[in-house]
Amino acid sequence: MKFILPSVTACSSRVGYITDIRRLPGLVLETPQLLLYTKGGSIPHLTYEVLQMVSKEQHALHIPISTVAHCHEAVVAFGKGIADFIGLKEYLTFCSIHDPAAVTPHGFNERDTVSIWSRTGRKQLDPDKYMDMIEAFQPDMYQSLCDGDTNPTSSKKRVQKSINRSIAFLEKCLERHEKSEVLKESAILGAVEGGYSIEGREDSAKYLANSSVFGYVIDGLHSNGPDVEQLTIEDVKPVLEASLKHLPNDKFRVLQGCWNPETVLSMVELGMDAFDSSYVYTVTERGGALIFQNSIKNLDIPSTATDVSYGAEPKDGSNLKPDTSIYAQSSYEIPEKKKRITDDKQVTSVVEEDKSVESETQGPIVESPEDTKSQTTSLNRKYEISLADKKYAEDFTPLSRSCSCLTCKKHTRAYIHHLLQTRELLGPVLLTM
Numbered sequence: 001m002k003f004i005l006p007s008v009t010a011c012s013s014r015v016g017y018i019t020d021i022r023r024l025p026g027l028v029l030e031t032p033q034l035l036l037y038t039k040g041g042s043i044p045h046l047t048y049e050v051l052q053m054v055s056k057e058q059h060a061l062h063i064p065i066s067t068v069a070h071c072h073e074a075v076v077a078f079g080k081g082i083a084d085f086i087g088l089k090e091y092l093t094f095c096s097i098h099d100p101a102a103v104t105p106h107g108f109n110e111r112d113t114v115s116i117w118s119r120t121g122r123k124q125l126d127p128d129k130y131m132d133m134i135e136a137f138q139p140d141m142y143q144s145l146c147d148g149d150t151n152p153t154s155s156k157k158r159v160q161k162s163i164n165r166s167i168a169f170l171e172k173c174l175e176r177h178e179k180s181e182v183l184k185e186s187a188i189l190g191a192v193e194g195g196y197s198i199e200g201r202e203d204s205a206k207y208l209a210n211s212s213v214f215g216y217v218i219d220g221l222h223s224n225g226p227d228v229e230q231l232t233i234e235d236v237k238p239v240l241e242a243s244l245k246h247l248p249n250d251k252f253r254v255l256q257g258c259w260n261p262e263t264v265l266s267m268v269e270l271g272m273d274a275f276d277s278s279y280v281y282t283v284t285e286r287g288g289a290l291i292f293q294n295s296i297k298n299l300d301i302p303s304t305a306t307d308v309s310y311g312a313e314p315k316d317g318s319n320l321k322p323d324t325s326i327y328a329q330s331s332y333e334i335p336e337k338k339k340r341i342t343d344d345k346q347v348t349s350v351v352e353e354d355k356s357v358e359s360e361t362q363g364p365i366v367e368s369p370e371d372t373k374s375q376t377t378s379l380n381r382k383y384e385i386s387l388a389d390k391k392y393a394e395d396f397t398p399l400s401r402s403c404s405c406l407t408c409k410k411h412t413r414a415y416i417h418h419l420l421q422t423r424e425l426l427g428p429v430l431l432t433m
Contacts, residue, residue, distance in 0.1 A: 035062035081138030103225035150195030187214030215252025287388035
């Protein structure tokens with residue numbers, strides 16, 4: 001397997017591709033790459049046939065070990081690896097340790113073991129047990145065992161333990177990897193640890209820079225689960241830059257977690273290559289729909305116009321073509337105006353077609369108490385609406401007029417609200433699509 005970058009620059013966005021995958025000859029995966037999040041070996045709420053309707057592009061599968069640990073013995077008996085076992089053998093598989101959509105309990109890792117939380121409870125994995133699972137699953141890529149139990153509040157002592165243990169685990173995993181006949185075509189990724197310590201990040205990255213790994217997982221930034229979407233690029237940029245500047249520029253980089261879309265775009269700009277889709281799962285589980293009110297139909301935008309905001313003229317006096325505006329869409333209607341409150345004055349700003357979608361202007365929309373009460377606290381109102389809200393009971397518009405998926409073409413907000421209220425299984429299926 002090879003990761004190829006036409007151009008290489010430190011700490012900046014890059015476009016590349018993964019090729020020469022022995023199990024999947026002819027497959028080329030472009031980066032930045034979406035790793036399709038799986039739970040128990042399947043993409044939540046989507047059958048194989050529905051997945052083909054959603055996207056005919058070839059993606060990689062993200063398979064957290066914690067969600068498939070219970071079927072280890074069955075996969076061993078099957079003998080053909082996890083991709084064949086789950087019936088998705090045409091997809092590249094990447095195995096990680098923890099489920100990014102579920103909070104990982106803090107404080108359960110020990111000197112020689114890492115705790116995972118499967119459907120049967122807590123399991124303790126040392127490097128040998130972990131590599132036994134990896135050899136049974138035979139993934140195309142996998143993360144080395146590591147202690148990533150750090151977050152913004154972790155102590156210096158906890159951070160140092162995380163680094164030391166992860167290095168020791170990597171050495172043992174590499175030793176097994178190099179001796180294994182089953183894994184000779186698989187790629188191993190080392191975990192960069194260090195919590196939010198700049199010094200710790202640099203130490204971990206410098207060590208990994210000299211190891212014989214295919215790429216890196218930037219780990220230890222959070223404890224997984226839905227709260228990750230509240231982290232902003234400002235929260236993580238210093239430690240990401242400290243990690244990346246010491247790593248070889250030509251190796252693959254993965255970042256896991258339910259990051260919100262804006263943060264993902266910023267991380268691509270910093271030079272990350274792959275992200276999982278667990279964010280989609282968490283939004284679906286709370287009855288949310290993503291309705292990005294924009295489309296970019298022409299990317300031939302003057303470089304001097306990158307700072308242009310809605311309704312403003314480019315600094316050089318040139319005009320953007322109508323279709324290049326990120327607010328442009330063929331079916332978009334003139335938005336209504338509402339007043340917003342800022343710290344010192346009222347301002348009038350443009351609101352998208354649904355009042356629960358907030359524009360870039362700061363300050364909350366002034367709503368009635370009933371509307372405010374009905375909003376979910378975790379709702380990201382820039383691009384998400386909660387269809388569990390009763391205000392959609394008689395809203396017969398599509399989720400998004402600019403989307404061509406089956407859900408938006410065939411169904412209304414009112415219908416999906418009904419499905420959620422009656423707990424019909426079709427509700428999460430349509431939201432995931």
